[in-house]
Amino acid sequence: MSSVNLTVFSAMTVVFVAVTLLLGWYGYRNSKNSEDYLLGRNKSNSVIIALSYGATFLSASAVIGFGGQAAVHGGALMWLCFLNLAVGVIVAFLVFGGRTRRLGKRLKASTFADLLGKTYGSRGIRMYTALLIIVMMPIYCAAVLKGGVNSLAVITGLDYNMMLIALSVVVAVYVVYGGIIAVMYNDALQAVIMLVGMIVIFAVTMSAVGGDGFSQLTDMSLSQILGPGVQEGANGWTRFPDFGSPEWMTVVTTFLLGVGIGALTQPQLAVRFMSAKSDRMLNKSMLIGCVFILVIVGSAYTVGVLCNVYFMDHFDQTAIQYVTSGVDFIIPTYIIEVFSGMTFGDLFVSLFLLSLLCASISTISALMHTIGAAGGYDAYSVWRSIKEGRDTDAPSVNLNRAVTMVMMVLVVVYCYLMPSDIIAKATSVFMGVTAAALLPTYFHALYSKRPDRRAAVLSIAAGTLVYMFWALFVCSGTSVFLPVCEMLTGKAVLFEGILASVDPMIVSLPASILVMAAALVIGRSRCGEDAEPASA
Amino acid sequence: MLARNKVNQMSLFGIPDPWIWMAYVGCFACVAFCAIWYWLKKDEVEEDE
Numbered sequence: 062m063s064s065v066n067l068t069v070f071s072a073m074t075v076v077f078v079a080v081t082l083l084l085g086w087y088g089y090r091n092s093k094n095s096e097d098y099l100l101g102r103n104k105s106n107s108v109i110i111a112l113s114y115g116a117t118f119l120s121a122s123a124v125i126g127f128g129g130q131a132a133v134h135g136g137a138l139m140w141l142c143f144l145n146l147a148v149g150v151i152v153a154f155l156v157f158g159g160r161t162r163r164l165g166k167r168l169k170a171s172t173f174a175d176l177l178g179k180t181y182g183s184r185g186i187r188m189y190t191a192l193l194i195i196v197m198m199p200i201y202c203a204a205v206l207k208g209g210v211n212s213l214a215v216i217t218g219l220d221y222n223m224m225l226i227a228l229s230v231v232v233a234v235y236v237v238y239g240g241i242i243a244v245m246y247n248d249a250l251q252a253v254i255m256l257v258g259m260i261v262i263f264a265v266t267m268s269a270v271g272g273d274g275f276s277q278l279t280d281m282s283l284s285q286i287l288g289p290g291v292q293e294g295a296n297g298w299t300r301f302p303d304f305g306s307p308e309w310m311t312v313v314t315t316f317l318l319g320v321g322i323g324a325l326t327q328p329q330l331a332v333r334f335m336s337a338k339s340d341r342m343l344n345k346s347m348l349i350g351c352v353f354i355l356v357i358v359g360s361a362y363t364v365g366v367l368c369n370v371y372f373m374d375h376f377d378q379t380a381i382q383y384v385t386s387g388v389d390f391i392i393p394t395y396i397i398e399v400f401s402g403m404t405f406g407d408l409f410v411s412l413f414l415l416s417l418l419c420a421s422i423s424t425i426s427a428l429m430h431t432i433g434a435a436g437g438y439d440a441y442s443v444w445r446s447i448k449e450g451r452d453t454d455a456p457s458v459n460l461n462r463a464v465t466m467v468m469m470v471l472v473v474v475y476c477y478l479m480p481s482d483i484i485a486k487a488t489s490v491f492m493g494v495t496a497a498a499l500l501p502t503y504f505h506a507l508y509s510k511r512p513d514r515r516a517a518v519l520s521i522a523a524g525t526l527v528y529m530f531w532a533l534f535v536c537s538g539t540s541v542f543l544p545v546c547e548m549l550t551g552k553a554v555l556f557e558g559i560l561a562s563v564d565p566m567i568v569s570l571p572a573s574i575l576v577m578a579a580a581l582v583i584g585r586s587r588c589g590e591d592a593e594p595a596s597a
Numbered sequence: 598m599l600a601r602n603k604v605n606q607m608s609l610f611g612i613p614d615p616w617i618w619m620a621y622v623g624c625f626a627c628v629a630f631c632a633i634w635y636w637l638k639k640d641e642v643e644e645d646e
Contacts, residue, residue, distance in 0.1 A: 139620035146627035276611030301616035344638045348631040
């Protein structure tokens with residue numbers, strides 16, 4: 062695939078890495094204590110928070126993973142853009158953001174697990190949240206890292222192993238030394254590069270396919286459209302799939318709801334709220350973040366859909382028919398093709414590659430910082446509390462750094478173990494399991510005057526167990542990664558048919574909510590019964 | 598920009614299905630909402646709990 066001018070790309074990358082490390086040093090100089098390292102409260106402004114939130118929220122998955130899915134499944138994926146904005150930004154900031162900031166400040170919480178643990182007065186909830194992060198987040202992180210490096214290696218022709226190690230070392234250095242301040246300032250830099258890159262790609266695409274790109278797609282016959290990955294019920298790139306069909310189930314439950322709602326309980330995003338100085342700052346961040354995500358995601362999905370026009374015009378094939386190496390390579394292949402022979406094409410291809418690098422790094426750095434904090438601060442604090450027999454916080458910047466380093470190595474190992482073509486699925490699984498386990502508990506923590514620990518524990522347990530059962534035994538999309546069902550029963554999933562297309566979060570989140578509601582009702586009625594004799 | 602196709606559905610930028618183009622409209626509505634919210638709240642005195 063490679064037709065990249067490596068001299069241009071290398072020069073841009075060297076400058077980028079130098080600035081990145083400089084910002085890492087800035088973070089190191091400004092991290093005077095554990096709170097600075099973990100949270101950076103009052104150390105950033107609304108633009109930094111917004112861009113950091115947006116860049117962390119969007120990984121390379123948003124651009125190449127879901128952009129590629131848009132090329133296959135069509136414009137229905139734009140609902141994911143809408144959900145990212147409506148749920149991932151507006152609901153996140155208005156319903157969760159302000160209260161998270163105020164509660165975090167009042168309880169002196171430095172991490173998401175710390176916030177939940179202190180709200181419920183529960184070491185168990187804090188430890189469970191930390192363990193969920195330590196176990197699940199490296200898989201998501203590895204998917205993001207693998208996806209970014211894989212695309213870059215294929216496009217540039219550079220060695221995959223060399224790029225994987227180099228990228229991991231750069232991220233490790235600035236996260237380990239600079240903490241959250243380095244992470245957030247680097248996120249902002251990377252967000253600006255991503256913005257410029259996506260605007261250029263969008264403009265070139267509109268110019269390449271013409272203003273009637275969607276009309277051309279609409280006029281194509283359904284036999285031309287159907288291809289690998291498209292399921293029964295698909296109606297083309299400009300029409301929504303038939304309600305209830307396998308295609309509808311995949312698009313709606315896996316891509317739209319699985320990722321959109323899951324964004325609310327991302328520990329790495331909750332920390333951004335807690336680092337804000339005021340609610341007014343959050344309101345400004347919400348506006349900037351919304352514009353940022355619209356430009357990046359909206360452009361990626363629209364380009365994904367419209368690249369089919371380009372591939373049909375030039376090669377008489379759809380994107381997925383032409384790009385046989387997989388969905389994740391549709392956007393990179395398209396970029397190489399569309400910019401080849403164009404004036405400054407080398408520069409634009411390198412800019413796209415740098416945007417891809419930025420999208421990966423911004424998410425990975427935030428995830429690594431969160432994993433380090435979960436292990437080096439939350440898990441360690443709980444262990445010390447149990448050992449000393451009293452609740453205590455044990456902030457140790459050096460331990461955080463050590464955990465981050467060890468987990469970074471683990472993430473690199475995962476990259477070699479995980480299958481390819483997994484970015485979108487891994488994103489969906491991570492967001493789904495955190496939402497199912499933690500969303501009702503998080504909401505209850507923010508809105509209840511008397512947070513009920515027992516209800517929270519039951520809700521977390523129900524959400525986790527139902528998610529795991531459905532993911533391993535019912536949903537065909539997730540059971541392939543860990544074929545427990547096949548080992549036990551000889552079948553890939555327990556039930557054939559439509560149930561196999563339903564994402565685990567669609568079932569587990571309502572289960573978690575119902576258990577929370579039932580436990581609260583029972584708990585309150587018991588309190589009432591207990592109170593009556595006393596007041597009589 | 599706006600047109601009606603054969604089955605009398607309104608199309609936008611060549612997208613015939615309202616279920617698709619409404620997603621685009623929704624995205625821009627989100628940005629508009631954020632701008633209005635920020636404008637309304639920017640002078641509000643903040644009470645920290």
